[in-house]
Amino acid sequence: MFERVAELAIRRSRLVLVITAVAVVLMGALGAGAFGKLLPGGFDDPSSQSSRAKAVISDKFGGETNLVLLISAREGGVDAAAVERQGAKLTADLKNEATVANVISYWDTGSPDLRSENGDQAMVLAHVKGGDTDERENAKAIIDEYTGAKEAGLTVEAGGSAAVGDDMGTFSSEDLVLAEAIALPLTLLLLLFVFGSVVSALLPLAIGLIAIVGTFAELFLLGSATSISITATNLTTALGLGLGIDYALLMVSRFREQLATGASVDDAVRHTVHTAGRTVAFSAATVAVALAALLVFPQYFLRSFGYAGVGVVAIAAISTLVVMPALLKVLGHRVNKGRLPWAGRARRDGSREPFWGRLARTAMRRPALTALPVLAVLLLAASPLLGITIGIADERSLPEDAKSRQVSAQLEENFHGSDAAAIHVVMDRAVGRAPLATYAGELSRLDRVVRVEASTGTYTDGRAAAPGPGNAALGRPEAQRIDVVSDLAPMSDAAQELVRDVRAVAGPAGAEPLTGGRDAALVDSKDSITDLIPLAGGLITLTTFLLLFLFTGSVVQPLRALVLNIVSLGAALGVMTWMFQDGHLSGLFGFTPQPMEVSMTLLMFCIAFGLSMDYEVFVTSRIKELHDEGAGNETAVVHGLGHTGRIVSAAACLLAVSFFAFGTAGISYMQMFGLGSGLAILIDAVAVRGVLVPAAMRLLGRSAWYAPPFLRRVHDRFGLSEGGPAPAPATGRTYEKDPTGV
CATH class of the missing domain: 3.30.70 (Alpha-Beta Plaits)
Structure with missing residues (x-):
């Protein structure tokens, strides 16, 4: 398959790019309407007792109260004659609204429960019609018309779930714009630093933008057919930009490395697609598997992230595999154009970075000395999870001025x-x-x-x-x-x-x-999610294990990857619990401490787990490539990390920037998701890939590649590998015998 993709890019590169340009324009036209199709909320289980009760109330009693108008009287209290006239008029006007039902106020019932204890405030309760589809639009129209300063010294403010949903949607859109304004220029600067040339730096950014535009088009189509949460747009931007850059970074680095060895442009494209392209395909599969587990949950808030996540991963991978080789063919050696003054040889040709090789060699020769302190720090960071409590999003997730x-x-x-x-x-x-x-x-x-x-x-x-x-x-x-x-x-x-x-x-x-x-x-949402977490976790574990086995041919490598990923994820989740539940740094980031939002915590776990496996595949693919060429264990690990360490660390920094940008969000659960995901990515790229992986490989020795004979036969038949050898690089490799003897 990868040979055919490479040949298509070589022979029909300009046609591929023209078709891509047309597709991007069409996807952009569709994606522009995505925000009009997406909804706030989505935290409830539609089959739960509370949802069934809500349906009965809607059908038989006109709907639950979802809008509260709080009327404050500056003088005389709510029982003053002038205030009473205005309150009664507001109540009557609201009852005449076609989108409102079940209007009850203090002035038409006289109920003391609708009057504040000091007599300065009173409530008007109502139900805004429209269900998931139109409720936010209808609520926004009512809120805009009825709130603010009124006659007789009245001030009207809106609360209730409809008002909270409207504020959530507004802040979510503002957070997305601000995050993009921060992430895009920082990402471009980092790409320029990593590649040292303008042309090379723009290529990954182009793939990231294609992934974002394509996924917004997907959200528009899905939002026309089913309920999709508006918060899915934030994931689309962060993950689309990050993964598109990750995958393109790997491809461009491998292409430049091949050119530097003297390979022709066509051979460099073939070798890049066969090696880095294969890694991208398997990496995307592992990330998609982790995100697809969100589809087992009934809440459309979580399902939306599954739809958006799988979509953005697929579009980023396909764009990288099809569009990037065509771009590389057309550019050829011009991929290094626009060289910047600080660019050294390592950045221009993608050659091995000595630091990561030395770090890997140190970890392999002194595994206990290097790994145990790292493990101790990660376990300490994870310790707040022992006291974690969970909840769902409410108005406390909004800024205090909402x-x-x-x-x-x-x-x-x-x-x-x-x-x-x-x-x-x-x-x-x-x-x-x-x-x-x-x-x-x-x-x-x-x-x-x-x-x-x-x-x-x-x-x-x-x-x-x-x-x-x-x-x-x-x-x-x-x-x-x-x-x-x-x-x-x-x-x-x-x-x-x-x-x-x-x-x-x-x-x-x-x-x-x-x-x-x-x-x-x-209560129902928490029970629903916690009941299904074992199923989702089991599916992630099983499918990830299967993919990594088919990729490596070993049963030990998937187990090692799963254990190390859980350790790094536990550390990131523990730090987020320490912050957002226990209240540390709340003054700095401006959030209100509360139980960990169950949906976003689960989403963060799935995202971080998938991206950890992303980098696992990046590193393991190069180690396995060297191992299959005859290198010993230490040589394969040291040289493999030497080649991929800079790519993984650069990719992690770029992806972390996309997530950290949401640390500026006004909604606290988006802050938690962005900061936690970014931290998990950096922990995995530095502590796990740089130290724990080589230490574990040293301790495992030859058994790192073990599989029972019958599974070897399974891998030989069904393993995810090319049927023929990869195109040979321009220069060969020789390896020294490992000092460890393995």
Whole structure:
């Protein structure tokens, strides 16, 4: 296959580039509309009890409250005549909006629960229609029209999940623009430093941009057919730019290395595609496998990253394998044009970097002395994982100046038990008044429950009061709804425990109570994800092991790679837990400490694991190439790392820049994802590839390439390798015998 790709690039290079240019224009036209198709949210399991409860409430009761308008009166309080007139008018206007339902306010119900304890604020609760597709657009229109300074000294601010989703989308778009503005110029500067020539530096950047444009087109198409999270655009930019540069960097370096040995341009292209191209293909497969595991989760937030991740990896790899050889053929020796003053011979011809070879030799000759301190530091960095707690994204992920977050804080501080944060219990069938009253009374006896609202009345400590103005709306001939209001902080551990307590109370005979609301959705989402993590982890481990076995022909190499990757990932995750959960450096980065966001933590693990395997393939492919040519263990490792160490470290720095740029994000879970992924990449490239891999190879010796005879036969038949030998390089190699004897 790789020979055919090389020959296509050599014989039809200009045609390939013309077709590519046309494809990029078409993909760009499609990708420009991606943001209009993507959605906020997506953290809920659609098959969970809370999602089913939400569907019943939407179908039978007009929908859950997802928008809270907080009205503040500067003078006279909310009961002043002028304020009351304006509040009633705002409520009436909101009820006339076609995109709004279930509008309830303090002024049309008189409910003291919708009035702040000091009387200066009141709430208007509403449900913005539209589901996942149109909710954000509808909410934004309502928020823009109704918030701000009003007559009679009123100020209106928006909160609730719809407002939080709108702010999330706004900050996500702003974060993406800022990250690109930081990453692109820094990446170009680093490429110029690595290659030492302008032309060579621009080639990887071109592949990265193709990968980004292509994946935005993919997101537009997928977003037209299914729910895709808007946050997937951030991954597309970081991973597309990084992987495109990684793969192109490997190809360009190998091509320049071949030219430097005296090979013709055509032979250099053939050898580059056969060696570096093969590495890119297998590397992309390992990254795609790790990201594909996200597709087992039902939340479209996680599935979106699976779609975007697999897409960007595939497009980056295909572009590198098809477009890059054509570019190299057309450029030929001009690939070194635009030489910069600081460029030395090593940067121009891709020759071996002495530092990485010396480091590998030191690690192999003194494995314990070099590896044990590194392992100790990594294990220490991983130790905060012993106290990790997990949660899902809420308004605390937003900056402190986000309006929806400020409203949530005021509701929690100024109102005694907010209906907006209530636990909703629904029964999708007729229920008698007596059984319903008994059930609601039992719920009101639960610890920390302030009151329970049902169509039969309001209950406190098991005692019923007369139904209020809003209670009748909680009953239907064919369904019943109960709101359980507590004084607990939303999303807290105690609030989640209350959800479990509510679910443990037996419902009326013949009814199936469904428990919903924000806290119930959190409980269900966490349970759903944690239940599926073993399956996702098993799939990643199994497929990665299989790919690495087919690539190396050894059963030991995949095990060694998996163990070392887990160590480096544990260190990166531990540092992120130390920061974002325990609160260290929160002042510097401007985030609020909270439990680790489960979806982004899982995503970071999959991304970092895939990229670790990316560099594993980079290094192992060169070591195996030398081993297959007859080099001994130490020589293969030392020379292999000597050739690939600079490429891997440069690629890691370039990719880390793309992720670190999100450290400037306004959304804290994007900060955590960007900083954690970048740190994991650097740890893997320096500590694992530079020290732990050569030390492990020295300790394993010849057994590093072991496989049972029957698996050897399997590899000989199905191994991922070319059927014929690679085109010979312009100069041969000779190897000295390893001092270690292996």
